[in-house]
Amino acid sequence: MCDQTFMAATFGPCDSCSKASPLMNIYIKSEAINYCSFCVEMMACQGLQKGETLASLKKESENLKKKLEEERGKLNDVELHQVAEKVEAVAALSLKTRRVLKGHGNKVLCMDWCKDKRRLVSSSQDGKVIVWDAFTLNKEHGITLPCTWVMACAYAPSGCAVACGGLDNKCSVVPLSLDRTENLAAKKKSVAMHTNYVSGCSFTNSDMQLLTSSGDGTCALWDVESGQLLQSFHGHTADVLSLDLAPSETGNTFVSGGCDMKANVWDMRSGQNIQSFESHESDINCVKYYPSGDAFASASDDATCRFYDLRADREVAVYQKDSIIFGASSVDFSLSGRLLFSGHNDYTINIWDVLKGTRVSILFGHENRISRVRVSPDGTALCSASWDNSLRIWA
Amino acid sequence: MTINTLAKGGLQPEQMSCFRKMEKVLVAMQDPDMGMKMRNQRLLITVIPHAMTGHDIITWLIQKYHICEEEALHLGEMLVKYGYIYPLKEPRCLVLRPDESPYRFQTPYFWTSTRWPASELDYAIYLAKKNIRKQGELMEYEKERYSLLHKRINHTWDFVVMQAREQLRASKQRRKADRIVLECQEQAYWLINRPPPGVQNMLDWGLERPNNSSTRVPLVTSNDYYKSEIETSRRALGRNRVKSSVCLEGFVKYSEQYQNHDPIMQGCLPSNPWISDDIAYWTMNSEIVPVPTRLRVERWSFSFMELLSDAMGRREFMTYLEKEFSAENLHFWQACEEIRHGESSKIIEKVEDVYRNFLAPGAARWVNIDSKTMDKTLEGIKRPHRFVMDDAQMHIYFLMKKDSYPRYLKSDLYKNMLAKAVVPQETKKSVFPFMRRQRHSSPSPAQAGAQAAEEDGRAGTNSAAGSHF
Numbered sequence: 001m002c003d004q005t006f007m008a009a010t011f012g013p014c015d016s017c018s019k020a021s022p023l024m025n026i027y028i029k030s031e032a033i034n035y036c037s038f039c040v041e042m043m044a045c046q047g048l049q050k051g052e053t054l055a056s057l058k059k060e061s062e063n064l065k066k067k068l069e070e071e072r073g074k075l076n077d078v079e080l081h082q083v084a085e086k087v088e089a090v091a092a093l094s095l096k097t098r099r100v101l102k103g104h105g106n107k108v109l110c111m112d113w114c115k116d117k118r119r120l121v122s123s124s125q126d127g128k129v130i131v132w133d134a135f136t137l138n139k140e141h142g143i144t145l146p147c148t149w150v151m152a153c154a155y156a157p158s159g160c161a162v163a164c165g166g167l168d169n170k171c172s173v174v175p176l177s178l179d180r181t182e183n184l185a186a187k188k189k190s191v192a193m194h195t196n197y198v199s200g201c202s203f204t205n206s207d208m209q210l211l212t213s214s215g216d217g218t219c220a221l222w223d224v225e226s227g228q229l230l231q232s233f234h235g236h237t238a239d240v241l242s243l244d245l246a247p248s249e250t251g252n253t254f255v256s257g258g259c260d261m262k263a264n265v266w267d268m269r270s271g272q273n274i275q276s277f278e279s280h281e282s283d284i285n286c287v288k289y290y291p292s293g294d295a296f297a298s299a300s301d302d303a304t305c306r307f308y309d310l311r312a313d314r315e316v317a318v319y320q321k322d323s324i325i326f327g328a329s330s331v332d333f334s335l336s337g338r339l340l341f342s343g344h345n346d347y348t349i350n351i352w353d354v355l356k357g358t359r360v361s362i363l364f365g366h367e368n369r370i371s372r373v374r375v376s377p378d379g380t381a382l383c384s385a386s387w388d389n390s391l392r393i394w395a
Numbered sequence: 396m397t398i399n400t401l402a403k404g405g406l407q408p409e410q411m412s413c414f415r416k417m418e419k420v421l422v423a424m425q426d427p428d429m430g431m432k433m434r435n436q437r438l439l440i441t442v443i444p445h446a447m448t449g450h451d452i453i454t455w456l457i458q459k460y461h462i463c464e465e466e467a468l469h470l471g472e473m474l475v476k477y478g479y480i481y482p483l484k485e486p487r488c489l490v491l492r493p494d495e496s497p498y499r500f501q502t503p504y505f506w507t508s509t510r511w512p513a514s515e516l517d518y519a520i521y522l523a524k525k526n527i528r529k530q531g532e533l534m535e536y537e538k539e540r541y542s543l544l545h546k547r548i549n550h551t552w553d554f555v556v557m558q559a560r561e562q563l564r565a566s567k568q569r570r571k572a573d574r575i576v577l578e579c580q581e582q583a584y585w586l587i588n589r590p591p592p593g594v595q596n597m598l599d600w601g602l603e604r605p606n607n608s609s610t611r612v613p614l615v616t617s618n619d620y621y622k623s624e625i626e627t628s629r630r631a632l633g634r635n636r637v638k639s640s641v642c643l644e645g646f647v648k649y650s651e652q653y654q655n656h657d658p659i660m661q662g663c664l665p666s667n668p669w670i671s672d673d674i675a676y677w678t679m680n681s682e683i684v685p686v687p688t689r690l691r692v693e694r695w696s697f698s699f700m701e702l703l704s705d706a707m708g709r710r711e712f713m714t715y716l717e718k719e720f721s722a723e724n725l726h727f728w729q730a731c732e733e734i735r736h737g738e739s740s741k742i743i744e745k746v747e748d749v750y751r752n753f754l755a756p757g758a759a760r761w762v763n764i765d766s767k768t769m770d771k772t773l774e775g776i777k778r779p780h781r782f783v784m785d786d787a788q789m790h791i792y793f794l795m796k797k798d799s800y801p802r803y804l805k806s807d808l809y810k811n812m813l814a815k816a817v818v819p820q821e822t823k824k825s826v827f828p829f830m831r832r833q834r835h836s837s838p839s840p841a842q843a844g845a846q847a848a849e850e851d852g853r854a855g856t857n858s859a860a861g862s863h864f
Contacts, residue, residue, distance in 0.1 A: 159840025
């Protein structure tokens with residue numbers, strides 16, 4: 001007979017996974033727990049509390065989301081189109097192409113207006129960034145970047161620099177010099193570094209800070225002078241495709257939209273995700289604030305644009321039409337916020353009445369997808385950038 | 396067609412949903428009751444059944460979607476460009492003509508979404524068939540591609556030729572009308588999936604995304620993800636929400652208030668520079684002008700932000716505050732803005748300046764902040780950071796907004812400004828509309844920046860690189 005020591009082991013259904021197996025009798029904070037050895041290991045490795053499993057966390061998350069929807073619905077006492085019934089309809093618009101900016105050798109992916117209301121910067125798949133005086137059609141500056149697919153570009157508020165970035169995973173700031181012989185690309189300064197492509201960038205209220213969104217699922221705020229990361233924003237679970245700064249008086253928030261179909265509102269100071277909206281059925285390609293800062297619009301591959309009210313904390317309008325099949329890549333509001341322009345993958349720009357929810361007009365002219373639409377700072381014109389290598393100014 | 400080997404790189408969900416929607420339109424078009432009336436079309440001496448004219452397609456689209464002719468033409472053209480409808484006359488030109496030109500629906504077998512992606516092998520077989528069937532039928536670019544394929548998949552060339560011959564033999568046993576139809580369908584398919592040079596590639600989707608799809612799955616199912624979702628949801632539940640009726644009324648009011656200021660909706664006086672080529676509108680509304688326009692001065696009364704965002708408005712407001720001996724508030728606010736948005740390296744220096752000028756006891760421009768905020772700010776100044784002045788700045792901002800701003804709007808200073816503000820005359824439409832005005836260029840803001848930077852010497856002030864408010 002051997003001299004063996006036995007450890008008393010129980011056998012039965014595990015407290016966590018309910019499977020019948022040999023159980024480990026352990027104590028956590030004086031509480032007896034009978035888990036099978038697999039669940040004990042899971043608990044230890046994944047930092048779960050007692051009673052938590054992946055399944056239970058998922059359930060709790062879903063329940064909370066449901067509760068959130070209920071809460072949002074409680075204050076929903078009227079719909080936007082009902083309130084808009086008393087408003088006069090929008091008069092017929094006659095927007096025409098007033099300028100065609102030709103010069104890019106490949107798809108134009110992004111553009112941004114300068115605060116002087118007539119200049120703009122555009123970037124293209126071939127790595128070129130061009131600064132135009134759109135009024136005279138003059139190309140004032142040309143920058144050649146070493147990467148292709150420059151998906152993001154922005155004009156600095158002072159008008160003295162531009163930011164651009166894309167497949168190089170960086171966002172660089174280039175000071176604009178008037179010396180024609182100078183190679184602007186040489187003065188380029190890398191500011192933002194991401195681990196995947198840069199999809200959007202925007203200066204904050206000054207030339208000194210840059211906000212970027214990236215395919216690595218994060219947004220980040222950078223100090224231009226030092227290249228230091230001031231704040232990073234985590235919460236998206238897929239590529240972030242677009243961002244926009246809030247025009248509020250306290251100027252502390254921005255919204256981002258991405259491939260996880262979510263639009264998140266962030267506090268720039270703390271990095272926290274303040275609000276989240278998940279009602280699109282496909283990637284959100286673009287987000288843009290309503291001029292008052294109390295709402296924002298989003299454009300998605302599901303061929304709809306949606307309007308979200310930040311104070312009521314819910315989606316208040318969906319802009320869609322049966323005949324619009326192709327995804328929307330970009331949106332912007334007119335100066336008063338009454339009109340919403342959406343650029344689509346079927347080469348058209350649709351104009352919506354924001355309040356009544358109807359489609360007012362449609363613009364034809366481009367020969368390939370629209371990548372970006374932007375209203376000029378004083379609201380006098382709309383600029384559209386397209387994969388047909390050109391930009392158009394409509395007024 | 397041969398059996399495709401397992402296609403790598405399936406269609407992205409975005410592309411798939413687009414195809415599905417187009418396919419729904421197709422199905423609706425072929426609905427026996429609500430669909431299109433189709434007829435037999437003569438093609439040379441053969442009669443092709445189930446064809447329709449371009450005009451029919453457009454009419455049907457107009458009726459179904461209640462859209463105008465231009466939009467129907469555009470939508471129909473998309474259907475042709477993506478290969479769902481193909482032309483019988485001039486089959487190489489994938490364009491929708493709004494006339495009696497005959498078109499046919501593509502069979503689902505040849506939909507791009509069904510056979511994605513088109514394989515090299517199938518293309519080689521197609522080109523071989525064309526070559527065997529009729530010498531010289533291949534176009535120049537097709538000949539080039541054929542020889543390229545011959546090099547690339549040389550090892551299976553016997554198979555290619557054999558398949559081609561088999562398919563040709565099988566087709567000879569069909570009725571002539573069916574044979575022509577099949578040839579047209581196949582040709583349409585390859586025009587989309589292997590477009591000729593110079594023709595737009597409809598299947599160019601750009602960059603693939605999401606880019607980190609490989610890491611997406613573990614990210615979504617990890618505990619940390621759910622924990623952060625729970626945290627966000629809990630925080631969101633605690634938010635204060637405002638009733639919809641109040642919020643939505645806000646949007647209506649805002650749009651009404653700004654409607655006259657929206658050039659795209661109401662036009663602008665004297666004229667929209669983009670339309671008339673006359674930059675008078677911009678000249679009249681430059682940052683600093685002797686006499687501002689009426690609309691501009693009116694806008695200062697819409698919100699405090701509007702007043703502060705306009706350089707002239709801010710200047711006027713400063714003048715008013717000086718009369719009231721409370722100008723230090725605006726100076727303080729401006730200095731705080733410069734800290735918040737300026738270079739990181741200058742923060743400490745600027746915070747010290749602000750403390751000395753505005754917060755220290757006996758300071759020249761001492762601002763009146765409540766003691767709690769003052770204590771908190773003074774404590775924070777010991778370890779200065781970008782947001783250390785936020786609370787104090789907010790306090791002063793709201794003080795100005797609730798007190799000085801409303802009084803400014805009632806003051807004579809503002810009222811006089813409004814009275815002498817100019818309302819430009821609308822420019823009469825040019826007598827000779829064909830004569831285009833010369834478009835004048837304007838000085839680049841970059842030039843202004845460069846000059847200012849030179850004047851400053853050391854880049855001390857933010858006037859050059861800072862915001863233009």
